[in-house]
Amino acid sequence: MGDWVIPWIDFLRWEFVRLRAYPPGKEYRWANNAEAPLTPLTKVLDNCRIAFWSQCAARLKEQEPWEIEIRGEFLEDVSWREIPKEAELDNLVYTGGWMGYDAEQDRNIVFPLDRFRELERGRFIGELSPVVFSSHATFRVEALLKETAPALVERLKELEIDALVFLAM
Numbered sequence: 001m002g003d004w005v006i007p008w009i010d011f012l013r014w015e016f017v018r019l020r021a022y023p024p025g026k027e028y029r030w031a032n033n034a035e036a037p038l039t040p041l042t043k044v045l046d047n048c049r050i051a052f053w054s055q056c057a058a059r060l061k062e063q064e065p066w067e068i069e070i071r072g073e074f075l076e077d078v079s080w081r082e083i084p085k086e087a088e089l090d091n092l093v094y095t096g097g098w099m100g101y102d103a104e105q106d107r108n109i110v111f112p113l114d115r116f117r118e119l120e121r122g123r124f125i126g127e128l129s130p131v132v133f134s135s136h137a138t139f140r141v142e143a144l145l146k147e148t149a150p151a152l153v154e155r156l157k158e159l160e161i162d163a164l165v166f167l168a169m
Contacts, residue, residue, distance in 0.1 A: 041163060048162035050119075051129035053152070055137035055169040056103075056110035058083065058092045066095050066136060078143040080152065082131040089113060095136075110169065129159055137169040 041048060057066055059081040067077035083092065089107040103109045113132060120128040133152065156164060 043162065045125055045163075046123055047126045049127045049129055049160055050116065050125045050163050050165065051132055051156065051159065051161045052112065052116060052165040052167060053080070053133040053135065054111045054167040055135055056167070057095045057136045058111045058134040059095075060087060061091060061093055065093075077136060078148045080133050080135040080148065082155075083111075083113070083134060084131055085113070085117065085128050087113065110167070112167070126162075129161055131159070 059066070060083060063081050066079075089111065092107070092111065094103075094107070094110070108114050111134065116125070116128050116132070119125045135148070
C-alpha cells in the first residue's frame with residue numbers, strides 16, 4: 001500500500017465524525033477480510049434478472065431532491081431513488097460529488113446504465129431490472145442496516161431480482 005493509505009483512513013475517520021455517521025463512542029471498524037463470502041447463483045447469468053445500486057446520488061430531475069440538495073448539509077437521508085431502465089443519463093441529476101472530469105465525459109463510470117443495457121441486448125444477462133437504484137454514499141450506517149437494507153431487499157424480492165451489482169463510491 002502507498003504512503004497515502006493511512007492519512008486517507010485518518011481523514012475518513014474525521015469525516016465520519018463530522019458527518020455524524022456513527023453514534024457517539026462507536027468508531028468505524030475497518031474490515032480486514034481474509035476471504036469474501038459468496039452465495040453462488042443458482043442459474044446461469046444469461047437467465048438472471050440483474051439490478052444495480054450506485055452510491056453516486058443520481059436521480060431523475062422530477063424526483064424528490066436529496067436532503068443535502070435542500071439543506072446543504074449531511075443529515076439522515078438514507079433513502080434511495082429508483083431509476084427506470086429506459087432513462088437517459090442526461091436526464092439525471094447527480095449530487096453525490098462524484099462527477100469529476102472522467103464521469104462528466106462518461107456518466108456510465110458512476111451510473112453504468114448504458115453498459116447494463118448493452119449486456120442485456122447482447123444477452124450476457126437475462127434481463128436488466130425494470131428499475132435500478134441510486135443513493136448517497138454518505139449516510140448513517142445504523143440507519144442503512146436497520147432501514148435501507150431491509151427495505152431494499154424487500155423491493156428486490158418484489159422485482160424478482162437474481163443478483164444485485166453494488167457500486168460503492
